[in-house]
Structure formats: structure tokens, C-alpha cells
Amino acid sequence: MSAIPPSPSEFVAPAVPAVSAATRRRNRQLALAPWVFTLGFFLLWEVACRALKVPSYFLPAPSVIAQASAQYWWQLVFHSFHTLWMTLAGFGLAVAFGILLGLALGASRLVRAGSYPLLVGFNAIPKVAVVPILILWFGVGWVPPVLTAFLISFFPIVVNVATGLSTIEPEIEDVMRALGASKRDIMVKIGIPRSLPYLFGSLKVAITLAYVGSVIAESNASRNGIGNLIARASADFNVPLVFAALIALAILGVVIYVLTEMLENRMTGWAQRSQLAAG
Amino acid sequence: MPAFVDIHAVTHAYGGVEGLPAVEDLTVRVEEGEFAAVVGPSGCGKSTLMKLATGLQFPRAGTIVVDGRQVSQPVRMAGMAFQNPTLLPWRTTLDNILLPLEIVEPHRSRLRRHKAEYVEKAQGLLAQVGLKGMGDKFPWQLSGGMQQRASLCRALIHEPKLLMLDEPFGALDAFTREELWCVIRDLHAARRVTVILVTHDLREAVFLADRVVCMSARPGRVIAERKVDLPRPRDLEITYSAPFVDIVHELRGHIANARKAA
Numbered sequence: 186m187s188a189i190p191p192s193p194s195e196f197v198a199p200a201v202p203a204v205s206a207a208t209r210r211r212n213r214q215l216a217l218a219p220w221v222f223t224l225g226f227f228l229l230w231e232v233a234c235r236a237l238k239v240p241s242y243f244l245p246a247p248s249v250i251a252q253a254s255a256q257y258w259w260q261l262v263f264h265s266f267h268t269l270w271m272t273l274a275g276f277g278l279a280v281a282f283g284i285l286l287g288l289a290l291g292a293s294r295l296v297r298a299g300s301y302p303l304l305v306g307f308n309a310i311p312k313v314a315v316v317p318i319l320i321l322w323f324g325v326g327w328v329p330p331v332l333t334a335f336l337i338s339f340f341p342i343v344v345n346v347a348t349g350l351s352t353i354e355p356e357i358e359d360v361m362r363a364l365g366a367s368k369r370d371i372m373v374k375i376g377i378p379r380s381l382p383y384l385f386g387s388l389k390v391a392i393t394l395a396y397v398g399s400v401i402a403e404s405n406a407s408r409n410g411i412g413n414l415i416a417r418a419s420a421d422f423n424v425p426l427v428f429a430a431l432i433a434l435a436i437l438g439v440v441i442y443v444l445t446e447m448l449e450n451r452m453t454g455w456a457q458r459s460q461l462a463a464g
Numbered sequence: 465m466p467a468f469v470d471i472h473a474v475t476h477a478y479g480g481v482e483g484l485p486a487v488e489d490l491t492v493r494v495e496e497g498e499f500a501a502v503v504g505p506s507g508c509g510k511s512t513l514m515k516l517a518t519g520l521q522f523p524r525a526g527t528i529v530v531d532g533r534q535v536s537q538p539v540r541m542a543g544m545a546f547q548n549p550t551l552l553p554w555r556t557t558l559d560n561i562l563l564p565l566e567i568v569e570p571h572r573s574r575l576r577r578h579k580a581e582y583v584e585k586a587q588g589l590l591a592q593v594g595l596k597g598m599g600d601k602f603p604w605q606l607s608g609g610m611q612q613r614a615s616l617c618r619a620l621i622h623e624p625k626l627l628m629l630d631e632p633f634g635a636l637d638a639f640t641r642e643e644l645w646c647v648i649r650d651l652h653a654a655r656r657v658t659v660i661l662v663t664h665d666l667r668e669a670v671f672l673a674d675r676v677v678c679m680s681a682r683p684g685r686v687i688a689e690r691k692v693d694l695p696r697p698r699d700l701e702i703t704y705s706a707p708f709v710d711i712v713h714e715l716r717g718h719i720a721n722a723r724k725a726a
């Protein structure tokens with residue numbers, strides 16, 4: 186979303202005190218809005234559950250979920266870390282493999298043309314469908330979640346790295362080649378730095394997918410992890426615990442996403458700034 | 465005895481045999497230290513001529529000799545600048561200018577140990593093109609004209625014997641363009657580097673060049689050559705003098721004919 190930049194006249198407009206006070210109030214409102222809305226959401230939920238007497242085995246009220254969280258906090262923390270660990274392991278594999286394959290695809294037209302149909306076809310398979318095979322091969326344990334996270338998340342990385350490489354401006358390539366640069370020089374000096382923002386852009390997508398993958402696989406191919414905790418809790422009709430686990434998933438997901446975004450900003454600040462400068 | 469850049473009876477077509485050639489039976493000679501300008505209607509193969517002379521493309525027929533050697537691979541001693549400055553946004557201006565030194569020998573192996581010396585050289589070039597002290601800025605912090613100046617520095621840092629400029633000022637406003645004419649003029653005077661400038665601006669060609677080569681519409685070949693014997697150093701004022709205007713006018717006639725023929 187690109188906001189229309191304020192015109193210069195908006196900057197030099199005479200600072201009428203009333204206007205600036207109104208602006209300040211508005212900014213304060215904007216800063217408070219997320220908190221107010223979030224609190225309001227849970228409050229509404231609580232009130233609705235109590236007013237309509239919704240049974241807690243159907244939709245527990247936030248207070249009931251909080252109780253369950255307190256009661257099972259150790260399980261929640263333990264299984265969250267397990268899920269985090271599965272996700273990061275699968276994601277790490279995906280990054281390593283995705284970068285290598287992306288470099289190969291971006292560097293060689295032949296490899297690109299040859300392997301694209303395979304890759305696209307593979308990506309079209311919903312990865313849930315692969316979990317049974319993984320259980321068959323590796324049994325119930327840590328391997329299926331890690332592999333599912335890996336399988337589901339490497340594709341965007343491959344595509345983005347390859348795109349960054351294959352969209353080098355022909356002019357800069359000419360400049361380099363006229364200097365006698367080898368293909369490797371061009372990759373190292375231009376292709377790889379150029380594909381970094383693409384790579385980091387894809388990491389946010391990939392980590393989210395990896396997270397989905399590990400939770401899915403945990404729920405029927407593991408004895409640990411939030412996915413498995415949810416599966417067991419719902420078999421026991423412990424619905425408050427299911428919801429407590431869902432909220433743990435939400436928190437963990439946000440933390441993972443924000444960490445990835447921070448990493449991205451650190452590594453590819455130049456791309457963001459140049460976009461700002463351009464628009 | 466071949467000239468410094470000797471393109472002889474060259475025909476080149478992109479992709480496939482059946483395609484209409486981009487250039488056909490093209491012969492251009494540029495002497496060492498000479499400033500040659502190439503003008504012609506758009507799409508007539510001027511950029512193709514550049515790529516042929518630097519070994520980025522190989523002709524289907526004809527011979528190309530640069531600096532006494534038949535071109536069979538990229539020439540390794542050409543500096544190039546294009547309409548698009550193509551500076552790398554993740555490098556500072558200074559690091560952008562140093563890029564060729566990371567490729568070309570002997571600088572490549574010396575760069576790390578003699579960094580200070582090279583940085584000083586780059587700073588000197590920056591000052592020469594009017595960008596003194598701007599080395600620490602990132603390209604996106606510079607205006608289009610400033611980026612183009614930096615791109616010229618990058619083309620010159622390794623002291624190439626041949627400088628190829630492909631419509632380098634096409635995207636700039638008229639005032640900035642004239643400023644950069646003077647920058648190029650002074651760089652050429654100071655280094656006696658051989659320059660081939662592709663342009664569609666006839667005044668630019670006549671102001672800068674020793675010789676202007678006119679190309680026909682596609683498939684491109686040379687239809688006229690005009691020596692520019694205006695005295696050097698030339699001042700911008702010269703562009704309003706009668707002899708200057710006459711030459712521009714004459715070239716205009718050639719280009720008009722070439723377009724009509726197309």
C-alpha cells in the first residue's frame with residue numbers, strides 16, 4: 186500500500202494550534218487503537234459467552250481459556266518449544282536447500298527450463314497428503330514434522346532467489362562482461378546481493394508455511410508439539426486446552442514472523458530505503 | 465594496418481538465420497585517441513555496434529579488430545556507460561566506482577592490499593566529474609545526473625583504453641546534459657582515451673566528437689561520415705556558431721534521408 190505523499194504545501198501550512206492539537210489527538214488515538222480493539226474483542230467474547238450461556242466444551246470464554254493456560258502452562262510451554270524447534274529445523278533445511286536450488290535455477294537457463302515443470306507440479310501437491318508417506322518411511326517422531334515444514338516452505342525461497350538472479354539488468358551484465366568478468370564474478374558481485382531482498386521477502390512467507398507444516402504433521406505423526414497437544418486435548422474433549430493451545434500458536438507465530446522481519450530489515454535495508462526514495 | 469577499433473564488413477543478426485540483420489556490411493574505423501560519435505535512427509543497430517566492438521556479441525560475417533587483436537571474447541579493457549546508470553543500490557557510490565577493480569587484473573589482486581591508493585584515485589575521479597565528497601552516498605541518494613556522473617567514473621576507474629558510451633545522457637534534462645558534455649570533453653582531453661559515443665542528439669555528437677558516423681535504418685550500415693574540425697578545446701558557446709550549426713544541419717539531412725529510406 187503506498188500512501189500518497191503529502192504535498193509540500195501541507196508541510197508549510199501555517200501551524201494553527203487547533204489543527205496541531207487535533208492531529209496530536211488523532212495520532213494518540215491511532216497508537217491506542219490496536220490495544221483498545223484487542224481488549225474489546227476479548228471482552229465481547231467473554232460477555233457473549235456469559236450472556237448466551239455458551240457451554241465451555243463448545244466455545245470457552247477467555248477467562249476459562251486463561252484458567253486452562255495457567256493450569257497447563259508447563260505443557261503449553263514445552264510443546265510450543267517443540268513446535269518452534271520443528272519449525273526452525275524444517276525452515277533451516279528449506280533455506281539451505283532453497284538457496285542452493287534457487288542459485289542453480291537462476292544461474293542456468295538449462296536447469297531452469299528443465300526443472301520448472303517438476304517444481305511446479307511438486308508444489309501443487311498439498312503437503313498434508315505427503316504426511317502419511319513420511320510416517321510410513323520414518324515412523325512417528327520428529328522427522329515427519331521437520332520434513333513437512335521443509336517440503337512446504339522451500340518452494341517460495343527457490344522461486345524468489347531464482348527471480349532475483351534472473352532479473353539482473355542486462356546493462357550491468359554487459360558492463361561486467363566487458364570488463365572480463367566470469368559468470369561466477371557476476372553471480373557473486375551482482376546476482377547474490379541482488380537476490381537477497383527477494384530471499385528475505387520469501388523467508389517471511391516460508392517461515393509461516395513451515396509453521397503450518399510442522400503443526401499439521403505433529404497433529405498426527407508426533408508425540409510432541411502443539412499440533413499433537415491439540416489432537417490429544419480434543420480427543421479428551423478438553424476444549425479450553427485446545428483454545429489455550431491455539432492462542433499459544435498465535436503468539437508463537439507472531440513472534441516467529443516478527444523475528445524474521447527484523448532479520449530482513451537488518452540484511453536488506455538498502456532495498457527498503459531505495460523504495461522509499463523512489464516513492 | 466587495422467585501426468584501433470576496426471569493424472570491417474560486419475553483418476549481425478539476433479537469433480535465427482532467417483531474421484532481418486540488425487547491422488549489415490557495417491564498416492567503421494576509429495583511431496586511437498579519437499572521439500567518434502555514432503548517430504542514426506532508433507533501432508538501427510547502434511547498441512549492436514557497441515556490443516560487437518566490445519565482444520559481447522559476435523558477428524555472423526566480417527571481422528572486428530580492437531587494439532590489434534581479433535575480437536573473440538569480451539575485450540576486457542573497455543569502460544561502458546549506458547542511458548541507465550545501473551549503479552548497484554547496495555553499494556555506496558565509492559564502492560560502485562571501485563567495482564571494475566574487483567574484476568580487472570592487475571587491480572583485482574592488488575585491490576585489497578592497496579585499497580587506500582585506489583580509493584584516493586576514485587575520489588580524484590569523483591572530484592573531476594563534480595561529485596567531490598559524494599563517495600559515501602548511496603546511488604538512490606543522488607539525482608539522475610549525479611548517478612550518471614558516478615557511472616562515468618565507474619567506466620574510467622580502471623583506465624580503459626576504450627570508452628563506450630551508449631546514449632549516456634538520453635534520460636537527462638537539457639541543462640544537466642550540457643554540463644555532462646563538458647565533463648566528458650574534459651575527461652577525454654585529460655586522458656586521450658578512445659571514445660565511441662552513441663547518441664541521437666546531433667548537437668551532442670558534433671560538440672564532442674572528432675568524427676560523426678551516420679547509420680542507416682535497420683539493417684544498419686554507414687551512410688555518411690563527417691569530420692568535425694572545430695578547434696579544441698570547445699566551449700558550449702561554439703554550439704551557437706555558424707560552422708557548428710552548419711555541420712548539425714548537414715547531419716540532419718543524412719538522418720532524414722535514412723529515415724525516409726526506411
Ligand SMILES: Nc1ncnc2c1ncn2[C@@H]1O[C@H](COP(=O)(O)OP(=O)(O)O)[C@@H](O)[C@H]1O
Binds near residue numbers: 512682
Ligand atoms: N537481444 C536482442 N534480441 C533480438 N533482437 C534484438 C536484440 N537487441 C537488439 N535487437 C534488434 O536489433 C535491432 C538493433 O537494435 P539496437 O542495436 O539496440 O538499436 P539502437 O541502439 O540503434 O536503437 C533492433 O531492431 C532490435 O529490435
Ligand SMILES: [Mg+2]
Binds near residue numbers: 511630
Ligand atoms: Mg540503443
